[in-house]
Amino acid sequence: MTQRYAAVLRAVNVGGTGKLPMSELVAFCEAAGFTDVRTYIASGNAVFTSALKEAAVKQRLGKLLHDYAGKPVGVMVRTAQEMARVLAENPFADAPGNRVVAIFLDAAPPPSALHDVSGLQGEQIALGRREIYVHYGDGMADSRLKIKAAAQGTARNMNTVAKLAAMAAAKA
Numbered sequence: 001m002t003q004r005y006a007a008v009l010r011a012v013n014v015g016g017t018g019k020l021p022m023s024e025l026v027a028f029c030e031a032a033g034f035t036d037v038r039t040y041i042a043s044g045n046a047v048f049t050s051a052l053k054e055a056a057v058k059q060r061l062g063k064l065l066h067d068y069a070g071k072p073v074g075v076m077v078r079t080a081q082e083m084a085r086v087l088a089e090n091p092f093a094d095a096p097g098n099r100v101v102a103i104f105l106d107a108a109p110p111p112s113a114l115h116d117v118s119g120l121q122g123e124q125i126a127l128g129r130r131e132i133y134v135h136y137g138d139g140m141a142d143s144r145l146k147i148k149a150a151a152q153g154t155a156r157n158m159n160t161v162a163k164l165a166a167m168a169a170a171k172a
Contacts, residue, residue: 002051005034006083006164007061008104009044010074010154020044020068028068032060040163045156047167054079074154076104078130080168087165090158091126092135097158099139103132105153112149119144 007029009020022039025046029037034048034057050057058077065073078086092100109127110116117125123145124135132150136143156164 002035002049004036004047004049004080004168005054005057006078006080006168007046007048007057008076008078008154008156008164009046009065010076010152020065024068028061028064032057032064034061038167040167041160043156043160044154045160045164047164074152076106076154078104078168080165082130083161083165083168086128086131087158087161089128090161091133092124095135095137097162099137100133100135100158101140101155102128102158102161103134103147103150103153103155105130105132105150109149113147116148118146121145 009025022042025039025044026037029046029048033052034050037046037048039046052060054077058075062073062075065075086102090100090102108130109132111127113127113132114125121144122137123143124137125147126133132147132153134145134147134155
């Protein structure tokens with residue numbers, strides 16, 4: 001049985017590092033055997049169909065990206081249903097979508113994640129199933145927030161999460 005997935009990549013096309021044209025990301029996804037591949041904005045977001053389980057999707061795409069970049073590239077994978085859940089379970093749904101991020105992780109964040117932070121200046125943090133939600137009330141530009149448990153994750157604002165959820169839910 002096939003499944004629609006969304007993959008979000010860590011540190012791609014951010015701050016002049018991890019250059020990856022989205023046409024290349026499409027090619028890597030297709031080389032991994034994924035179909036109906038679409039990307040969204042140039043920050044490493046792809047939606048596709050595969051008969052593989054999540055771990056195999058992550059492993060295949062991760063290997064191709066490692067070979068391309070010469071170093072590991074963080075790949076977080078969610079099913080279409082999981083991406084919709086990330087959006088639906090946003091504890092800061094009343095805030096503007098560009099002020100709230102979901103930090104995607106490979107596993108559930110530890111309970112200590114809420115306490116193991118530095119630079120907190122009014123941001124609100126909440127734990128999800130495999131995400132950490134952060135509401136940047138005054139915006140991210142001046143934030144000094146550091147969340148130890150999020151170090152290997154990758155963040156997407158809720159506007160992007162909503163778009164990826166819609167793309168993953170749509171029939172290709």
